[in-house]
Amino acid sequence: xxxxxxxxxxxxxxxxxxxxxxxxxxxxxxxxxxxxxxxxxxxxxxxxxxxxxxxxxxxxxxxxxxxxxxxxxxxxxxxxxxxxxxxxxxxxxxxxxxxxxxxxxxxxxxxxxxxxxxxxxxxxxxxxxxxxxxxxxxxxxxxxxxxxxxxxxxxxxxxxxxxxxxxxxxxxxxxxxxxxxxxxxxxxxxxxxxxxxxxxxxxxxxxxxxxxxxxxxxxxxxxxxxxxxxxxxxxxxxxxxxxxxxxxxxxxxxxxxxxxxxxxxxxxxxxxxxxxxxxxxxxxxxxxxxxxxxxxxxxxxxxxxxxxxxxxxxxxxxxxxxxxxxxxx
Numbered sequence: 001x002x003x004x005x006x007x008x009x010x011x012x013x014x015x016x017x018x019x020x021x022x023x024x025x026x027x028x029x030x031x032x033x034x035x036x037x038x039x040x041x042x043x044x045x046x047x048x049x050x051x052x053x054x055x056x057x058x059x060x061x062x063x064x065x066x067x068x069x070x071x072x073x074x075x076x077x078x079x080x081x082x083x084x085x086x087x088x089x090x091x092x093x094x095x096x097x098x099x100x101x102x103x104x105x106x107x108x109x110x111x112x113x114x115x116x117x118x119x120x121x122x123x124x125x126x127x128x129x130x131x132x133x134x135x136x137x138x139x140x141x142x143x144x145x146x147x148x149x150x151x152x153x154x155x156x157x158x159x160x161x162x163x164x165x166x167x168x169x170x171x172x173x174x175x176x177x178x179x180x181x182x183x184x185x186x187x188x189x190x191x192x193x194x195x196x197x198x199x200x201x202x203x204x205x206x207x208x209x210x211x212x213x214x215x216x217x218x219x220x221x222x223x224x225x226x227x228x229x230x231x232x233x234x235x236x237x238x239x240x241x242x243x244x245x246x247x248x249x250x251x252x253x254x255x256x257x258x259x260x261x262x263x264x265x266x267x268x269x270x271x272x273x274x275x276x277x278x279x280x281x282x283x284x285x286x287x288x289x290x291x292x293x294x295x296x297x298x299x300x301x302x303x304x305x306x307x308x309x310x311x312x313x314x315x316x317x318x319x320x321x322x323x324x325x326x327x328x329x
């Protein structure tokens with residue numbers, strides 16, 4: 001059994017590591033529904049109970065895939081999905097939509113694609129700043145009262161937004177990027193979540209695969225790989241960021257674990273209220289990642305990792321300019 005962690009004071013408990021499903025819908029180039037389904041079911045067999053998706057991933061494909069894969073054991077897992085950053089079926093750029101009427105439409109559509117009666121944890125994917133967060137969370141709370149959603153979450157929200165939202169209805173979890181090369185939440189976000197009793201779900205704990213160490217050049221990315229648009233994966237930044245991987249690989253070798261296991265173990269060690277959700281498209285990668293649960297880091301090792309990759313060490317922003325405008329709002 002995998003260790004269980006509480007998402008703040010919400011009453012919701014999940015496995016210490018969840019499974020991010022975004023990459024199963026062609027975001028990083030190519031998709032294999034058969035292998036993805038097998039990966040989701042293997043995750044459950046190994047004790048994973050938190051599965052993360054969104055309306056935006058594959059324009060709904062990801063929710064359909066996840067819903068079908070977990071159907072045999074749906075009542076024994078936590079399905080988390082997100083609304084508010086929809087993408088058109090023809091691949092149009094994602095937009096931010098938090099209009100109260102859309103909140104309810106999006107939830108109904110996600111329930112249909114997932115094939116479930118209720119979504120366990122429902123996040124606002126990106127904050128719509130033209131609409132008061134009180135109105136958005138009010139609409140989300142209506143979904144809870146209607147029995148369509150169990151718990152509410154926010155993603156990439158600023159401290160002031162989190163506080164205002166939490167007054168309207170308890171927020172169970174905040175989902176934000178957090179890893180050794182993205183340590184922004186350490187400034188104020190984590191402290192705010194802990195003060196308010198909000199769980200923290202860390203997405204991209206492996207830096208969209210970069211910190212897993214499998215890539216050696218940006219040219220290895222498929223032509224349709226979403227990461228090609230990310231500044232950290234641009235050729236010049238990529239070469240500079242490889243130095244981070246080299247430093248971490250030395251530490252992993254000394255620890256006797258793999259590089260992904262070391263990086264994920266660091267995230268797990270940053271607090272019992274933090275739940276990383278590394279993405280995996282294949283069973284072997286899933287099983288390797290779950291091996292991080294057996295890696296115990298000492299305070300000295302955690303300090304050494306922080307010194308090896310200090311805040312701001314990564315070259316390039318984590319999203320293109322437009323994407324950066326949509327976070328921390």
